[in-house]
Amino acid sequence: MQITWNQQVVKRNNKSLVLQMIKDQAPLSRAEISQRTGLNKSTVSSLVNELLDEDLVYETGPGESSGGRRPVMLLFNQVAGYSIGIDIGVNYLLGVLTDLQGKIIYEKNIPLKHLDYEVVTSQVKDFIRHLIEMAPNSRYGVVGIGVGVPGIVNKEGKILLAPNLSWKDALLKKELEIEFELPIIVENEANAGAYGEMRFGAGQLFENITYISASIGIGVGLILNSELYCGKNGFSGESGHMLIDINGRKCSCGRNGCWEAYASEHALLKEARELFKTDMTLEELIEEAKKSNQEVIDLFKRVGQYIGFGITNLVNTLNPQQVIIGNRMTMAKELLEESVMETILEQSLPFHHQGLSIKFSELTIYPAALGVSAFVVENFFKQEELVEQT
Numbered sequence: 001m002q003i004t005w006n007q008q009v010v011k012r013n014n015k016s017l018v019l020q021m022i023k024d025q026a027p028l029s030r031a032e033i034s035q036r037t038g039l040n041k042s043t044v045s046s047l048v049n050e051l052l053d054e055d056l057v058y059e060t061g062p063g064e065s066s067g068g069r070r071p072v073m074l075l076f077n078q079v080a081g082y083s084i085g086i087d088i089g090v091n092y093l094l095g096v097l098t099d100l101q102g103k104i105i106y107e108k109n110i111p112l113k114h115l116d117y118e119v120v121t122s123q124v125k126d127f128i129r130h131l132i133e134m135a136p137n138s139r140y141g142v143v144g145i146g147v148g149v150p151g152i153v154n155k156e157g158k159i160l161l162a163p164n165l166s167w168k169d170a171l172l173k174k175e176l177e178i179e180f181e182l183p184i185i186v187e188n189e190a191n192a193g194a195y196g197e198m199r200f201g202a203g204q205l206f207e208n209i210t211y212i213s214a215s216i217g218i219g220v221g222l223i224l225n226s227e228l229y230c231g232k233n234g235f236s237g238e239s240g241h242m243l244i245d246i247n248g249r250k251c252s253c254g255r256n257g258c259w260e261a262y263a264s265e266h267a268l269l270k271e272a273r274e275l276f277k278t279d280m281t282l283e284e285l286i287e288e289a290k291k292s293n294q295e296v297i298d299l300f301k302r303v304g305q306y307i308g309f310g311i312t313n314l315v316n317t318l319n320p321q322q323v324i325i326g327n328r329m330t331m332a333k334e335l336l337e338e339s340v341m342e343t344i345l346e347q348s349l350p351f352h353h354q355g356l357s358i359k360f361s362e363l364t365i366y367p368a369a370l371g372v373s374a375f376v377v378e379n380f381f382k383q384e385e386l387v388e389q390t
Helices: 005-025 030-037 041-053 117-134 172-180 189-200 265-276 282-290 294-318 328-347 367-383
Strands: 057-062 072-076 082-088 092-099 104-111 142-149 159-162 167-170 184-188 209-214 218-224 227-229 322-326 357-360
Touching: 005 030, 005 041, 005 072, 005 367, 030 041, 030 072, 041 057, 082 117, 082 189, 082 367, 092 117, 092 367, 104 117, 117 142, 117 172, 142 172, 142 189, 142 367, 172 184, 184 189, 184 367, 189 209, 189 218, 189 227, 189 322, 189 367, 209 294, 209 328, 209 367, 218 294, 265 282, 265 294, 265 328, 282 294, 282 328, 294 322, 294 328, 322 328, 328 357
Parallel strands: 082 142, 142 184, 209 322, 322 357
Antiparallel strands: 057 072, 082 092, 092 104, 159 167, 209 218, 218 227
């Protein structure tokens, strides 16, 4: 029998609900799913059978009995497919291969020495080929590729401007679609990082999160009511370019006095170069601080204060439940944390920081890569077409 379009939509939504429940709350029995969703037992049984046929769930040993036959329990088959997440930084390229539950199966991280678009794109393609080769055999293989970029990305995935990469109007999404013939998602890396923290990191228990991606540049991702907030055109979160000194330092965006020019890894390295008359990496500066080099310790303290100033503006504006500081600057947590916290507590409005959770990311450098990988998995489930068998 032919079913109507409305019936197809209802069935698709119900199937998605059942799969999500198994994914998040397994092990579950069919009866428990029926009880928790409000769907009748025959509907749940039919939908579960489809998910079993599609290898998205599987049955395991019997669970606890509440009287009568012990129920067969259902688990999510997280290895039915794999997702690739790429984080393009200004001085690094990070790639992860994850299963459908976001567990990292394989990762690769290399420094970026040349930021020319064609050169980086070639490296990204090589990265992806390698990650595809590392994917174990599975029913669905690699279901898609996500890429996080430190720049302004529109809703169609076009990179309008990435000032720290010197990219403009870059069609990376289209290039990767042609090359790999897989679904491609390109997203601002701070947005992806915020989502990665909400799904897998320090933000799992919070609904309103401000995520600070602090690396060579600074980006901000916003989670409002457990949803990623992207703004009208998808451009929210460019807080690294909020003005903190109208007559201040030149920023990579071409303006003066941006927060990023004082509180980023780039700002730290620039100050270190002026102090020591030589180029040093973040890792080298951290090692110097561990040797009790007071000049380096003071440098981290100053940068921490500037990180705190910018966060104070965001806290006073957004009144979030939680602030998470992520990306490469988390490696210097022990050197930054005290000055960041003191600045926020001293400068933010008392009502706004009351009960505020401030954390350095537990995912360190991985939030953006995990975030875009999660976007890919969700897109995979959304694209699954339900066909009524007649």
